Amino acid sequence: MPNLKAQYSNLKNLIVVTALLLFFGCASIQTPQGGPKDTKPPKVLSMLPKNLTRNFNAKKITIEFDEYFNINDDFKEFSISPEQEKPPILKKRQKRLEITLQDTLEKNTTYTLNFGKAIADVNESNVVKNLSYVFSTGPEIDSLSLSGNVSSAVTGEPEKDVVVFIFPIERDTLFGKRKPSIYTLTDSAGTYRLNNLRKGSYKLYALKETGSDKIYQQSSDEIGFLKDPIVIDKNLDNINLKVFKELAPEFRVVDRKLNNDGSISLSFNQKLKNPKLTVADPPAADVGKRVYFNKTNDTAKVWVNDLSFDSLKLAIQDQGKVLQTVNFTRSKKDTYTRDLTIADNLSSNKLNPYQSLTLTFPFPITAADAAKVTLLEDSVQRTNFELVKDSIDFLKYYVKYPWKQKRTYDVKFGAGTFTAIFNAKNKEVNKTFKLETSDSYGTLTLKVVVPDTSKSYVVEFINEKKLPIKSSVVRKNTPIVFANYPAGKYFIRVIYDENKNGFWDTGNVKMGTQPEKIWYATKEMSLRANWEREEQLEIPLTPPSIQTSPVVPTQPTPPNSEITPGLREAPKPVKRN
Template sequence: MVLKRKPSFFRENWIYLIGFFVLYGCANMQRPEGGPRDLTPPKLLKATPPNMTRNFNAKEIDMEFDEFYKLTNQYQEISISPAQEKLPEYKVRKKNLIIEFKDSLQKNTTYVINFGKAIVDVNEANAMKNFTYVFSTGPHIDSLSITGSVTNTQTQEKEKDATVMLFPLSKDSLFYSRKKPSIFATTDSSGNFSLNNLAEGKYTIYGLKETSPNKIYDNEAELVAFIKDTINLTTDTSNIQLKLFVQEPEKFRFIERRFDTDGKILLSFNKKLFNPAVKILSPAELDNQRIVEFSNKNDSALIYMRNMDFDSIRVALSDNNKPIDTVVLRKNRKESFSKSVNISFNLTTDKLKPGTDLQIISNLPVESFNTGFITLKEDSAIVRNFTIVKDTLARRLLLKYRWKQNVGYTLEFGDGAITNIFGNKNEKGLKTFTIDKPENYSILTLKMTVPEPGKSYIVELSRDEKNVLRTDVITKNTSVVYNNYPSGKYTVRVIYDNNKNGRWDSGNVRQKVMPENIWVYEKEITLRPNWDAEDAVTIPKEPINP
């Protein structure tokens, strides 16, 4: 018998394998890496029936786009006006979008389908903003428009990606009933908007900067805007100015209420209070030993209790001597808390601002301190002519001394130098620091000119929007002087304090109360080291709210 070698699988099928790998490689071609990022949203190539069709009688619309796309939140983003009881069905077929109507259309009516940000490309999620498809079941298409802009009240800057909503006057209550508008537009990068293909009639208009994209004002942290007057639309209307603001909540509530790990009670509120106060209702005997700190904005409180031997506590909050609310907090009677003494200081990168006291800040209120256990050294020499006093803030001590330049200071704490209200004492430690150079600070003088003497204006100096360094109330032409401010860039804004309460007051949409106007000085002020700066600031006359 003659034995023949069996051909291998690879020899016999090599040509098929080569073809397989070629085809597989072609089928899995990837988009080349690098290159400019695609910033172009999908574009409509063709619609059947075409956009702006009159005498429309189709049951569905077929839209073809120039690239593959996806729908996002279509039942939140897409709206049809007039609204239909049965929503259309949206079907994605490759590059086409099929809209099937499930409800009958009214006769002789202009319909506007606003797609919001529902249509985005597949790769980069670029949204096709403010895209609308318009048709009429009769021979006429409504063609009136409303245009304008949206501004942030606090910053006075134009707001992009804000939603502008239009309601027929007869349906204005829909805004308050948390219903999505059927007529809306999104502001562009310059804060401008355009509402088109509108019928004659009376409308109300609102602006909204959302925290969640549902086109419903359902969160008190969202920015909202409105104008007082009804828009009587008979011709194209332009220059509508909407000013966004955070509305002060109508009802007070506690946002947070808890015991922290060190035993203090934290209460935070949903609105700022004017003159808040706290009282312990039960156990009533604890009320005379409470220590309370309110935040600078009066929107939170810290409550320290010397005696923690209770399982529940009932706290009453009032403002301007009027009761607001009560809250009950519970814990285990023998629950343990971390009551150790931790100390911090008012130093910036271990430098103390010249001409200021050194603040010794405890994490818990200070019951007592012993200066015999506290040593201050100037370079290596011990100094004794310093004093330490309690500040009005129960957690803070002030160390007073005539500081010198170009020397190093060391502050040493012996065991038990500071005792907090729970009887806990600090452990041994030290802090080194120097005195910052006076030439790193400047003096700024603002020569303020008011438009109407006798009226109240609040001048705020800040380094950023959220960090107001100082507030001054003026009623006449005057100079406001800022001594020893570090070099950097500063902004000035002015609140038109109409009710003369020394603070900015928000508005109320339901009551049609506008927020107090704010003006931002257009010039950014630069303070240079060891420099006296002076600026003449002329406050313009307050604008009239629409």
């Protein structure tokens, strides 16, 4: 009889060995963990024929990289200049890129192959930026260049990865469907350089696009341009561009919806100047309607009193002219949900000592019952407060009371304190806060000196995010007071208001108009707590290309006296008593 015990032992050993082999075999193919992330794009090791080859007659170009790569969107990213009817074919062979030329090459011509963002590594998709290959079919290579900087027309900040391109003047196709063949991308400092250009006249553009087709989409992209053609007959430097968002040439409602609370929301592609909304049909729905526009007049919200309509026609007007009519339909089975919440202007449970307690609602308020409000000051009930409706904004109410420092306030808004449209009522809401000390705020008095009293300027007080806090239209030497703002970093921005309408106007490519100029005073206007600061702002005649701060301290100026340009010495900030 066979030795069953021995066989069992051998089988057991075989299973153990197999399991170990499988374990170590599987472990050996795992990707190593940790280590720094690869941020470097593929590096070019060689080009054959060599870059900048003269008397070129090859049919194939080979570029070798130091790692494996992918070709992404070559149809959009790759271009050859001059263009060919049969474009080159791109193929990858391990770490080599092969470009096969299909069309006949012109004699004595410089060609530039631009790869855009088409080449990236396999693992992290690190892009080889501004990769190009240049050759000439004759004994000379075009060697002219064009360089400069691209920045934002609004912020003045350099723009990274903006496409800068030129079109020969005889075929300016910005508004066509052909992408440029001569282009480059700006670096992190916003600088660009176009090389190997031939002598000629060109139109120059900068395109900050949301896609990657290098074709200007007016609805979404930003554009910069030189109005007049640029003649390239020598190397040109410091040709700077500012990109901006054009206004849509024709008004259009870009978004509209009937919300689940019964309100109607609208978004426009333009900022309207004097907007008005009218319910054209049914006429009865226009009676008692409420319309709320945002600050820039490019969105609106509408509430109608009667939601029994099957369809509703809404007309959008600006300056008395009907721009568009939109229709809304609803089912009689539709139901609506309304939650009357109460937002406030408290920050970290503290109230600005220069403001009332401000309440903001999502629906128009039709009634308020102050008897349902309970106000406690250090646990002692107070009744000498007022509940005041905003005179213009039907979404706001104020609680007015002589708030005091170092006191704790508890305010309870009982259920049904506020009644909104369609009889919506709030649930009970409790708010606890203290009054922020006035010592946390500062004031800036800015004595403005204008370079030309026949022109208009908009002086804006802005925060670190370059958002305007307050603005003033200035046409003569005058002081501006920015009073009682939280201590922190602030700056001054000046708009050269060419058309004297009180705000910044963008440009238009077809009309050849540039956006209104903006100048940032480089001196920081910090506000210290409980201090009053005085500065003099001398607005330059035109914004300098390299800005140096014209904002200088000043001596105190007697009341009603003229500001003396060039005054430089300043006193220390005055601490409040």
